[in-house]
Amino acid sequence: MTAPPAVPPTAVPTAPPTALSARGLGKRYGRRWALTECTLDVPAGRVVGLVGPNGAGKSTLLNLAVGMLTPTTGSIDVLGAPAGGGQLPKIGFVAQDTPTYARLSVADHLRLGARLNPAWDDSLAQARIQRLGLDPKQRAGKLSGGQRAQLALTLGIAKRPELLILDEPVAALDPLARREFLQDLMEAVAEQELSVVLSSHLVSDVERSCDYLVVLVDSRVQVSGDIETLLATHHRLTGPRRDEKSMPQHQHVISASHTDRQSTFLIRTDEPILDSAWTVSQLSLEDVVLAYMGRSALTQPKDRPVLEVQR
Numbered sequence: 001m002t003a004p005p006a007v008p009p010t011a012v013p014t015a016p017p018t019a020l021s022a023r024g025l026g027k028r029y030g031r032r033w034a035l036t037e038c039t040l041d042v043p044a045g046r047v048v049g050l051v052g053p054n055g056a057g058k059s060t061l062l063n064l065a066v067g068m069l070t071p072t073t074g075s076i077d078v079l080g081a082p083a084g085g086g087q088l089p090k091i092g093f094v095a096q097d098t099p100t101y102a103r104l105s106v107a108d109h110l111r112l113g114a115r116l117n118p119a120w121d122d123s124l125a126q127a128r129i130q131r132l133g134l135d136p137k138q139r140a141g142k143l144s145g146g147q148r149a150q151l152a153l154t155l156g157i158a159k160r161p162e163l164l165i166l167d168e169p170v171a172a173l174d175p176l177a178r179r180e181f182l183q184d185l186m187e188a189v190a191e192q193e194l195s196v197v198l199s200s201h202l203v204s205d206v207e208r209s210c211d212y213l214v215v216l217v218d219s220r221v222q223v224s225g226d227i228e229t230l231l232a233t234h235h236r237l238t239g240p241r242r243d244e245k246s247m248p249q250h251q252h253v254i255s256a257s258h259t260d261r262q263s264t265f266l267i268r269t270d271e272p273i274l275d276s277a278w279t280v281s282q283l284s285l286e287d288v289v290l291a292y293m294g295r296s297a298l299t300q301p302k303d304r305p306v307l308e309v310q311r
């Protein structure tokens with residue numbers, strides 16, 4: 001009897017690893033939704049900027065990711081498993097206002113980090129503290145806001161996490177400290193295999209340090225994606241006045257403004273723009289973010305504060 005022919009192995013498609021994956025995720029405080037219908041796949045190995053105005057829901061999303069909040073609706077996976085308990089050793093989390101223990105010294109914080117984290121990299125932590133010029137004997141309560149933020153980032157990085165989540169880490173820093181902090185962060189990303197999600201109000205911070213963007217406005221994700229791709233697929237079209245409805249289907253209008261004779265559209269499309277009536281211009285990341293924020297403002301009910309889109 002002859003053996004049956006070998007069956008070629010079936011290639012089982014594997015989904016690319018994700019840092020965060022949310023499905024219909026929502027969080028309600030009392031009657032107010034802080035996060036609504038959030039469905040999102042953020043790839044691993046990226047530096048993700050989570051941008052949105054005050055009260056957009058950024059902290060809520062990040063706190064759901066680290067399991068400090070539980071969802072009202074939907075689910076969130078972190079590094080391929082449900083957020084919460086089992087994933088915590090793999091996550092470094094620096095919460096908003098970079099909390100530290102005021103009465104403990106810098107050295108105490110590093111000792112605590114070593115006790116609490118099995119993968120603690122003490123030489124990395126010591127080297128960072130020395131490079132930053134932080135006095136190991138100084139109590140955290142006596143550090144400046146910027147120094148405290150650097151201490152908190154050191155604790156987060158020395159944990160050797162797979163995912164580092166930073167909630168507005170540079171909000172309290174002056175421009176130079178902000179630049180140095182983001183520079184340090186990028187160095188850590190280059191040295192370690194690390195995914196980072198950081199929230200910020202400022203597009204300039206994201207432009208400098210991130211390669212993936214999520215825009216959250218009024219509790220909803222407005223857009224998310226690879227920053228290079230977002231910049232390559234969004235355009236400003238300026239030309240003779242035209243009705244939005246006459247635009248080709250593949251051109252998704254994000255914002256439109258008109259004068260008597262002229263129209264300006266900010267569109268997203270994967271296809272080339274062939275209509276020679278348009279003057280096509282490139283957009284900055286800030287243009288893209290503001291357009292999505294403005295779009296949200298236009299769709300908000302009247303009793304909500306409307307975001308100003310300034311150009």
Ligand SMILES: Nc1ncnc2c1ncn2[C@@H]1O[C@H](COP(=O)(O)OP(=O)(O)OP(=O)(O)O)[C@@H](O)[C@H]1O
Nearest residue numbers: 029033034052053054055056057058059060061096
């Ligand atoms: N513990 C809470 N109880 C009630 N409402 C809350 C609570 N935490 C947040 N909220 C509300 O949920 C919404 C989203 O808040 P969240 O802190 O997630 O926004 P954010 O984008 O991080 O804002 P910011 O940039 O100001 O930090 C806001 O309207 C806020 O008032």
